[in-house]
Amino acid sequence: MPDGFILTFVKAFVLANLVMGVFAFLTWLERRLLGRFQVRLGPNRVGPFGLLQPIADLVKLIRKESILPEGISPVLYIAAPALSLFASLAVFAVIPFGEEATIPGTDWKIFLFISNPSVALLVVFALGSISFYGFLVGGWSSSSKYSLYGSMRAVSQLISYEVSLALAVIGVVMMAQSLSLTGIAEAQDRDGLWYIIPQFLGFVVYVVASTAEVSRIPFDLPEAEGELVAGYHTEYGGMRFAMFQNAEYVALIAFSAVASILFFGGYEGPWLPGPLWMLIKMTFFILIAMWVRATLPRIRYDKLMSIGWKVLLPAATLNLLVTSAIVAWRA
Amino acid sequence: MTYDIVFVVASALAIISALGVILSGNPFHSALALIGNLVALAALYLLLQSDFLAAAQVIVYAGAVMIMFLFVIAYLGGRATEPVRARPWWQTLAALAAAVAVVVEVGFAIEEQAFGDGASVSEAFGAPQAIAASFLGRYVLTFEATSVLLLIAAVGGVTLAAHRPAPREEGAVSAFEIERPAPEVSLQAEVVDALTRFDVVRAGQVRDEDGET
Structure with a gap:
């Protein structure tokens, strides 16, 4: 080895x-x-x-007792929460918390990321699309109407908002000329400008779409208690239920980390070490998510779909067109 | 060494999941096995220095395309207990013929290519820049024609599935236009009729000498 x-x-x-x-x-x-x-x-x-x-x-x-309800597909039922949690956690394999650093007291040098592929941003999206399967398979294998409706909602919501999310991110990629997360952070340091300023529209689309991607209020339709009991995890209890919740939280942390890198310069910043900057910026995004949850009510399902397709998608496309025109003009 | 381990594991997963696709009786399980197969192939692409292709494979095929398959199967497909339907004999025969053809073709390809020296590629091979240059440079016409083809397919799908309202007949009355008596009035009339042993006299009715209406 x-x-x-x-x-x-x-x-x-x-x-x-x-x-x-x-x-x-x-x-x-x-x-x-x-x-x-x-x-x-x-x-x-x-x-x-x-x-x-x-x-x-x-x-x-x-x-709690670990219950297997009657009529389920046991293997898929057990595997689904694990799949969701795995896909959310695996995103951290490509998230950089800094450059090379020396461990204090020694002369060991390590990189503050697990891996740094040239297509890190695509890996994040790939893992995101894998995590959908946890929700769909969990709902289907439960053999329950509410679960199936919940997972259907989850999947249609995630697909709709993933398109806008990807388009919003491409603006940043074009400005940084890189798909690597370290490359994007360094490009912002090089330009001396956080991309939230030139990419403000993209930033807004990203924040809204990522809230929908992690199914948080006001976009938590997949588990709307008022209508669907608990959505796709209705039939889950104990630690399996906790794993689904855990996966959503970890996805929130991951999306905050990606947002910090794409729009707030990531680990680049004065005075403080890189990981601390990442932590501060991620905390900012997580606190915003909690504030939004305390403030807004859940929106109606048809409104959710029309916001996704008729507001966010055109806004992201407009952002993309303007950005590409400017990038091409400056080149 | 590490590459060998990854290759063996990914190939084994690809073969096992491919068998799962054709041997599983339940369409939902088949589709899941197909996703496993596509992900295993993505791991093999990684070994071939094609990071971009691997990520695109997972996003597009394992993610976007297969989630649609699963979505439709979960909505319309049967449960795990549904019996497997018998196939006509010619389908089995055709499938066997196609399988043999593929095996023969792959055999020739392996014999010609696999046992020579590995292809030498530059560092930039498989990078997003190289793929973009070939898509938007040399093969731009093919690329755009493909996207138009996909657009036509999407528009066709929407047209076929679009809900057309039935043509309205002359003199037809919509359900909203029919005036019905208020529900509590008819309910009261029924209840009173059903539960009393006494004669019910409604306003406007005239009772004659014998007590009959």
Whole structure:
């Protein structure tokens, strides 16, 4: 085995566990913040400030009986949440948190990313389209009407918004002349300009479409409690249910990381080290998502579709046309 | 060494999932196996230094195209318990003939190409720039013609599936235009008729001497 294999494995292990830890902390933060937004306290009993609440939740979920409902396809039913979680977590394999860094106290130099392919952005989208299958397969294998409706909604929503998302991102790719995430971050450092300024329309489309891609309020139609019980994970309980929720959260973290790199310069920034800048920028996006969740109601399904196809798609196309004209003119 | 391991695993997955596509009785399982096959092929593309092609394979084929397949099957297809339908004999025969033809052709291709030296390619091979240059430069006409073809197919699909309202007949009345008595009035009349043993006298009715209306 090459030396790089072990190092990559260690990096992947550390990062995956970090993301999971951040996920646990975020569930606490979101519930506390939602409480504040809604003029109540939120969870504050378990540990100081309720900080141990995620652990209490985890223990509760693990101790639940693992139920296999009647009439399901067992293999697919068990595999679906794992597939979703895998696809969301795997995105972090291509997300750079910095350039080369020296480990303090030694002269070891490591790269602050697991891998840096030249088509990293495409890999992110490829993993995104794999994660759809978790929702579809989970809903189908449950043999339940509500689950199937939920997954149908999830899939049509994700397909509709993925188009706008991809088109919004191409503007950034054209300006940076690169599909690699480190390349895009460095291009912003080189131009001395965060791409949120020239690509503001693209940024707006990206934020709206990515909220829909991670099925958060106001786009959480796939699991609309009022109509569909819980959507595609109606028949899931215990840790399997938690894995679906986990996958959505991890996808939110991943989309925030990609947004920080595409529009906010990623790990490039003055004074502070790269990973810290990434963390600050990602926190900004995650807090926006929580704020939106506390503010907006769920929108109606036909409105969701018409926003996707009649507002976001034309806006993204316009952004693309103008950007390509400017890039071609300057070249 | 690492490449060999990846090659063996990806090829084995490709073969197993390909068998799954044709041997599974349930269309949903077949489609899932096909996705596995496409992803395994993408891993093989990665070994051939075609990062862009691998990512595009997963996005377009394993992602966009197959999700439509699964979507339709989940909506319309049967459940896991549905029995496999018998096929006509000529279909089996034709399938066998096609399979033999493919095997023979692949055999010739392998014999000619595979045991020589590996092709030497430059660093830029398979990069997005190289693919863009061939799509939008040398083969631009073919590329654009293909997209027009796809557009025609999409428009055709929409036209075929478009819901045409039935032509309206002369003097037909829409359901909204029919005036019905208010529901509580007719309900009350029925209930009163059904539950009383006494005569029901409605306004406007005249009772004659014998008590009959």
